[in-house]
Amino acid sequence: MKLLSKMSPMLLLAAPLLFTASCKPGKVSETTDADAAQKVYVAPGKHDELYLFASGGFSGQLAAYGIPSGRLLKVIPVFSQNPENGWGYNENTKAMLNTSNGFIPWDDAHHPELSKTNGEDDGRWIFINGNNTPRIARIDLATFKTAEIIELPNSAGNHASPFCTENTEYLVGNTRFSVPEEGKDDVPIDTYKETFQGNVSFVKVDPKSGRMSVAFQIRVPGFNYDLAHAGKGPSHDWMFFTTYNTEQAHTLLEVNASQKDKDFIMALNWKKAEELIAQGKGKKTPAKYAHNILDENTHTATSTMENSVMVLDVKDFPELVYYMPCPKSPHGVDITPDGEFMVASGKLAATLPVFSFKKMLEAIKNKSYEGKVAGNLPVLKYESVLQAEVQKPGLGPLHTEFDDKGFAYTTMFVSSEVVKWSLKDYKVVDRIPVYYSPGHLSIPGGDSKKPYGKYVIALNKITKDRYLPTGPELTQSAQLIDITGDKMKVLLDFPTIGEPHYAQSIPAEKIVKNQKRFYKIEENKNPFVTSSEKDARVVRKGNRVDIYMTAIRSHLAPDNIEGVQVGDEVYFHVTNLEQDWDVPHGFAIKGANTAELLIMPGETNTLKWTPSKPGMFPYYCTDFCSALHQEMQGYLRVSPKGSSTPLKYGIGTKVEHQQ
């Protein structure tokens, strides 16, 4: 067991610079270029082969790219406001960003996770974690829209999330930052070891609707938890987590959390936890957390505040978790397609241990412990669970995915490379530099039972000189690598939004077959829908003015409105009456303290506006929709508060309506 224990963290810090400096761009030969050009080119009018869903990292969103072209097809707003289409600004979606701390316009989204059936990506939903304010979101892949967001109580830094079990029975969320229990958390920071605790949430997913609910939480020792992965096949009942800062330091972690040679992989038997909960062994514990759902028929979100969770504490149920020693500060644990082996990456270590699930069960049975941790929790003997160590994989191993030919691919953050090794003999068979400092990598289905081993996509943190410069703030980037041959070949660099923290890719046909092209107007159950132009109207109740407006090429109805007053609460409920694909309309009014509406065919969206001064306010369609788009405009007159200007509205030569 060789560990890089003596290498100072400070020295490792400098390593990325050393390594990247020696990797000069532009080395790819002309012959390779021509070949690669053909492989990534998607001719005009043809479609990409795969979707790649990459997290926006600190953008809080999820982005869909086409592979092999690397083209950004869509930014799906999830946890952050998106001025481009009104997400988090309009009345329909504001509630999606509600939390127990109120409205939060941003998050740090790390790990997209495709829903699975029998351990294979099924293309129905994709989930992603909010790392900052602990949340999990579900995106509906029929509409590419965020359908649901659920908060996780008693957590901070929901990083090991939202990895799912084999049939999407559960999604997991775990504290990266341990914190004291809610309501008991105004304590001195230096009581860390006594009062701070870890927490694993299991979120149940309804197999039909996809609706999420916090099924139970498990209190675990106050370590930092990094990534997780569910078992599959033989290991179906288990979830595996990496831990770091098992030193339980609370300051200067870059030094203090790297003291020990080993941290742990925590194996958690979620099936047993489920049974304990079913047997009533859980403790109902007060906890406040938001649950937000975007209704598919009203296209409007509701936010509910939940008040309790069922809790199991591993102190009371030590049989739930077993710890396996792992080279220090592991960042990831990945499960082979057959569910037999767990690959752990100690980012400060020089070897890559592969653990055997079968051996783990035997070690548990034989009580092959090397000690206990956090009081009464068994630590299995390293040798008793180890299958093999991959020797000299590279520096700073982070994450591993698998192809369909028995190979594993691991990113090396510090030495900036992707390393291919065999699951047969645990020997490195190929390595390729990437530019620079890769975090995760993605093989289509590469964490599932059925990888589609044509490409690996390296997700790089640093790009420096890889693209035309854009001032001090540079893009992060992905690199597409061909893995069909014996030797890996880099085909393409393509920039990404935010940080491409993790990504999952999937053959396009699994998504294309379920696509929704527009919303049927007769299925629109929005309470403010205006189903035909003749129903367009303006209604005043006290100081609330509801404008029921329609949009169709190329006019808004009504397009002249008078009698609105300063201080009124004005609601524009705009229904897009189009019933065809790709005919959205936009809506904006001059000077409103909000973003635009971007309304898909058959949808109703609402913009709230409180005029603060009298005047003439033009409104218009913001999305170029036809040759007469520029003519798609109207005027709203605002009079002073208490003015006698009557409420009037109309369009064209119609007699104006007066209320």
Next chain:
Amino acid sequence: MKLLSKMSPMLLLAAPLLFTASCKPGKVSETTDADAAQKVYVAPGKHDELYLFASGGFSGQLAAYGIPSGRLLKVIPVFSQNPENGWGYNENTKAMLNTSNGFIPWDDAHHPELSKTNGEDDGRWIFINGNNTPRIARIDLATFKTAEIIELPNSAGNHASPFCTENTEYLVGNTRFSVPEEGKDDVPIDTYKETFQGNVSFVKVDPKSGRMSVAFQIRVPGFNYDLAHAGKGPSHDWMFFTTYNTEQAHTLLEVNASQKDKDFIMALNWKKAEELIAQGKGKKTPAKYAHNILDENTHTATSTMENSVMVLDVKDFPELVYYMPCPKSPHGVDITPDGEFMVASGKLAATLPVFSFKKMLEAIKNKSYEGKVAGNLPVLKYESVLQAEVQKPGLGPLHTEFDDKGFAYTTMFVSSEVVKWSLKDYKVVDRIPVYYSPGHLSIPGGDSKKPYGKYVIALNKITKDRYLPTGPELTQSAQLIDITGDKMKVLLDFPTIGEPHYAQSIPAEKIVKNQKRFYKIEENKNPFVTSSEKDARVVRKGNRVDIYMTAIRSHLAPDNIEGVQVGDEVYFHVTNLEQDWDVPHGFAIKGANTAELLIMPGETNTLKWTPSKPGMFPYYCTDFCSALHQEMQGYLRVSPKGSSTPLKYGIGTKVEHQQ
């Protein structure tokens, strides 16, 4: 003079569908594909040849792409909040989105305009208009950051903007929606013809600093103004505008603004206006508008409210403007590289008139009028100013740019094509379908004196089946077309953010030479800078808590803070101490009602937070910066209001500081 006057606007509406239906994708042959693949492929580590700056349209931002690869290099936040890097959320940049109507988090950005010297793109700045809340922004191309935003009073829909004169003496902004004068605008909408007026703003640009100021405004008739372009060379003193809705309709414009056969090109002599202002002929008029500047040394914005503008009314100075009849509802007017001809596109017309500047001067001299408009403003005879009509160009001509070989390229919105025609004989020489419904097009330098005629980029509004589907909301798109040969060739489709309303492209070397890679810490004049870790501290004054924090791989200092209370106004002033390229740090704290900070090396950014409940709040670096990034975290303890917990802070093993 043949106009499509009898074609119903309603019929034209349907045309895009008819035309697009017949353009099947995937027709490009294999041979062409191979050739095109080579032409657009930029091998890993190599750089693109050109920057393309495309407006985000309704996203409110500006995006930089690499050409020929079509890769999105950077989204530059301008008028809209950007959660990804805190633009419009952090204390440094909030003031950039200030207006006379208060804080506005969004706009509709249409026309990027590169600064020019001697009529050529000089790569110093790029300007862009805010269409909804009339504004112009200046982006510094050394940093790719929005440096300044100025509001335009008495305007609504700043669409004909910000086109610049030959040496960037002025930028122009014009009302798309005429409105009554500010302060006199609570009037019935049906008094449109009497009370609504157009307004042209001339914004002066300081040649050294780029600083903008509203030099003067010109009141013009209450039409809708679409696009503009400045003259150059012989026509240097003039600015040309398209008008529509010269019918002055105020409702159902899709019909009522398309009644007349002709609208106008308005030629405005800005040099004469400048002289009149210098002679004191302008009228100082009250007007409230914001002027926001991001200081380059503090990286912090200040917003000033201006109170007046100098106004010239064309009723008093009719010699300032001449009207030239133009086929109905023109959307664009474009000036040939030699400044001799003005090409106007009547989007509902069947011919493309080319006007001669020389003939225009003669017609003015000879008073060759066909009448007057808006009282006393001369309309020049169509025949007296016409150079030629391009016959049968296509349906729905919108915009024209020019190459360096004597050809013009015009987009046809309705017939979905780019049409190439000769400036020698005004004959169409080639046409190519684009997918679908192009608005603007862009040739590098294609509106300047020195076009770089290698590519034309078509900016398309509708994509439908061109990419893998993404639910009802689809991307808009650009198409890269090779124009080096006799026949145009489509090389690549690439998606864009928002709506690629207009774009300008420029050879990369003009931008690369001025790039700033990081900010020198010794030049950081931010009042809250912490220049070294030993100066990190926490200071309380009343209920205001200032946290002076540093970030460097891989820790934040301080990383333990206690004694903050519920209701305190907490300011995190985070200085990134790194002094190298591409080492940003991020900063976020759990549950804050704002976005993250993304801090470039040498910069100080400030996040404000008012904790609303007691508890333990982790904070951390959000941008993966080193192998020990995960360890770059801290805790802040919030106690109840009035708590006796003392203010304390520290890092590592240092003695904790207590205030």
